Amino acid sequence: MTVRPNIAVCGDSTTVENADITVIGGAGHVGVPLVLAFADAGLRVNVNDLNKDGLEALKAGRLPFIEHGAEPVLATALANQRLVFTHSPNLISNGGPVVITIGTPIDEFLNPIRKVVQSCIDSALPALKDGQLIVLRSTVFPGTTEWLASYLEGKGRKLKVAFCPERVVQGYGLKELREMPQIVSGTTSEAQREAAVLFERIVSEVVTVSPLEAEFAKLFSNAYRYIEFAATNEFYLIAKSAGVDYRRVLAAMKHNYPRLSGIPRSGFAAGPCLVKDTMQLSAFARNQFSLGHSALLINEGLVLHVVEDLRRRYDLSNLTVGLLGMAFKAESDDVRASLSYKFKKVLIGHTRGVLTTDPFVTSDPELRPLEEVIAKSDLLILCAPHAVYRDINVRGKPVFDVWGHLEGANVIR
């Protein structure tokens, strides 16, 4: 007999037994907006996650990270008792679909780790009932969805398997979930149909494809974005080598010219998804993904280019360098795979000291207030172009700005 631990119920209404849906990884960056979108659509949601702190924050009405516009939706979901919070695989509801939004990292060989999905499924299996729909929403290596269906079949389990990739931009997930079409695939027509019905509760348009097509669609999207950033970064480096301000070139290229309206500005491109997914695709292509690898060289190399440029201009060993913005992108508190930390690591070996600051990041005890970093640094680098930095007074200190975010005589581009 399985002994069920105490169930953490928020309010009276939603319980593990009566929840309409479970989101495994529901306290994560993909999980939270999805949970809120389903709750907002009237579903009772079991928010299942190993991260107790994340669950506690949600239960208290706080978001564990920045998700724009989500706070009132969370408050309403809590007030309407739409959520139950659980932190054990024993506590997965067996009355409705189970959506998996756990992290799917790559290993030290830049290869995907299938075991992550397998372990999650293995631990959830005893709680699942035959006939239930499992929706993979994490980004997965091509073939994973079909593999999962065969794996379950091999264990004598009759579960439906779907893959419905998340494509929203981090921080604006709730808004984009409602506005963007949802790609839906299933290993059987029944699984696909059920997954489509589920997502039609929260999105206006569903696009159905096969699991392999959906897996490629997700990986191609992220790899393409990463390559786009690399293209603009390489243009920046070429323009810079000729003493030309890339911002002016970009502005001229884009002015009333729709074909180039989407080209991004130069800047540091990293974060938890783009590199990982480009490398997953490369692993699938047996490393024959030259554009993906070139993008990695350019985007990761931009940090080293800036450091080398500064070393040529200054005797860094006598200087303290201040890093502005430690999140991996603007207006975010997420430091996962942030190139700001690559700067920190490289510069520690070349400088008198490195000081760091960020208005959003709360997870790094070494961060200092902006004013202190500006006052104590001899030289600054704009790492993440948060809007608040646009008008800062850098007190005449030189500041390296790859983004083209700042104005002023002391800005190095």
Ligand SMILES: NC(=O)c1ccc[n+]([C@@H]2O[C@H](COP(=O)([O-])OP(=O)(O)OC[C@H]3O[C@@H](n4cnc5c(N)ncnc54)[C@H](O)[C@@H]3O)[C@@H](O)[C@H]2O)c1
């Ligand atoms: N972050 C994004 O903007 C984004 C966008 C699209 C797709 N994705 C993909 O979505 C997936 C999740 O990414 P994320 O950024 O939300 O990661 P995350 O780390 O923020 O969230 C994952 C959550 O899963 C939980 N978790 C891990 N294993 C678990 C388990 N066995 N049982 C219960 N909970 C478990 C973690 O505690 C965490 O809260 C990844 O595959 C990622 O590539 C992310």
